[in-house]
Amino acid sequence: YGVLPKPPQPGERKPAIGKRLERWYLSRHLDRCFDRAEEHCEPAPLPAPPAPRAGGVRRAARALARADRPLLLVGSQAMLHALSAAELQRAIEQLGLPVYLSGMARGLLGAAHPLLKRHKRREALREADCVVLAGVPSDFRLDYGRHVGRKATLIAANRSADDLEKNRRPQIGAEADPALFLAELAEVGAGLHARWREWGEQLAVRDAEREQEIAAQAAVEPAPAESGVTGLNPLHLLRGLDEFLDDDAVLVADGGDFVGTASYIVRARSPFGWLDPGVFGTLGVGGGFALGAKVARPESEVWILYGDGSVAYSLMEFDTFVRHGVPVIALVGNDASWAQIARDQIAVLGDDVGTVLASTDYHFAAEALGGKGLSIDHPDEIVPAFAQARVWARAGHPVLLNARLARSEFRKGSISL
Structure with missing residues (x-):
């Protein structure tokens, strides 16, 4: 819309050429900023989450099949699609891995799920022979990957290629959405959790002992x-x-x-x-x-x-x-x-x-x-x-x-x- 110029007042002097040039320059800039304000732009669709490659999922399933003490860590990146939280929960339950949740993933399994572990994570990582990082980079929270034992098989799924291999390169890496990776891994590797029951019970005992320590300190x-x-x-x-x-x-x-x-x-x-x-x-x-x-x-x-x-x-x-x-x-x-x-x-x-x-x-x-x-x-x-x-x-x-x-x-x- 055009803007009517302010009418000159009686006795008002005409602005100097410099002032008029300044006003013209600023008006021109504003016109360029807002000249398409009335146009309607359709929002671009959100990109589909990157899916994992089938070969990498099968390799991860074979590594889990060989494991005696596997461990799953799920981070905030796995929760990027709010509507898929229930599917992610089902995938974790189907896999049956003892799991630590961090960041926005806290609460994914409720407050007291039998697979959920909360304490002594560092000790568990050092003893695990296969670790799955789902949306968790090997940063300072994992001592730059050193919390995971050197002999353990490290499996990682991350949307970021940089975070996927940051500080410690996984033996099996998937540049993909971690929730999709776990869902497909659960389809391929279901039915293995019975052999991990003793390992899970060992971690549960540690959790209970730590809870008692905290209660005593409280x-x-x-x-x-x-x-x-x-x-x-x-x-x-x-x-x-x-x-x-x-x-x-x-x-x-x-x-x-x-x-x-x-x-x-x-x-x-x-x-x-x-x-x-x-x-x-x-x-x-x-x-x-x-x-x-x-x-x-x-x-x-x-x-x-x-x-x-x-x-x-x-x-x-x-x-x-x-x-x-x-x-x-x-x-x-x-x-x-x-x-x-x-x-x-x-x-x-x-x-x-x-x-x-x-x-x-x-x-x-x-x-x-x-x-x-x-x-x-x-x-x-x-x-x-x-x-x-x-x-x-x-x-x-x-x-x-x-x-x-x-x-x-x-x-x-x-x-x-």
Whole structure:
């Protein structure tokens, strides 16, 4: 549409030639930007996921047939097609491999599937004689491939040719969608899982032993800090949350040390029941992920697991939650620290500079934005606070629970990025 020029005012001088040239140049540029705005463009169809080659699938099936201690690792890339999650679940069950789920794949098999393993992954990888990586690169999380034993047969499926062979080249590699690869592998290699039952039971015993260790650590009452305040044991808090959650709950992970601890304790309930911040733990996803999750699944409780370092990145989204009536629940693990960074920094450099935070009243900020807030300061307040948050959320209010944590050595030695 044409724009009428502003009529000259009485006594107004005509713009200088330089000003007119500047206006002409800018108008010409804008016209070029928007001259096709009225044209309708059909969206291009999404490309089909890359399928694996039949020969590679058969080779992988033969390798599994020879294996006594196989292991399957499934990562976020296997979940790229949300509608195929049920097919992927069936394929994993048909294969019968003991499986570790990471990233967005958490919850794919529910909270307590017999094939699902959660603890002692490094030990299992070192003992396995055949490892299948489905959408999992050999990056720092696998010590650049060194977690897998050198004598083990490594099978990998990845959409990225670079990630497929990164750091450690698999004996059998498929540049393909990992979910499709597992589905076709299940068709070829079904019926083998009976011989792996003893191996699976061995891993299950380790899982149970580790759960007992965590329960014992969760029962320890923290020592008072220098300020004289005794914070909550984060393991006790998170075990309470795991017991409290509904089966259809959606968890949004947005934090470092607190979320890392939660990944050992809080179980995702269903496919896409854990929204992950990615391989580098990208802070700030909490508010946006929770908003989308609650709109997509309005009947589900949506919980954000915030660290007190990460909460500041999207705390203002409580304004959005209130204005649009999106009743999510946020649990802030408040230990007044960038704890994941502080662990290595203080141990290596002897200096806490840049890692110390205030024990801020984040729940008051949520209230100021129109939501509801509670502070959890004592262990006997945990379950009542969760219950009150549920009541408020079901009444349509977004809620923030500010849990004051004691320092924990649970993740001592973890990798910081």
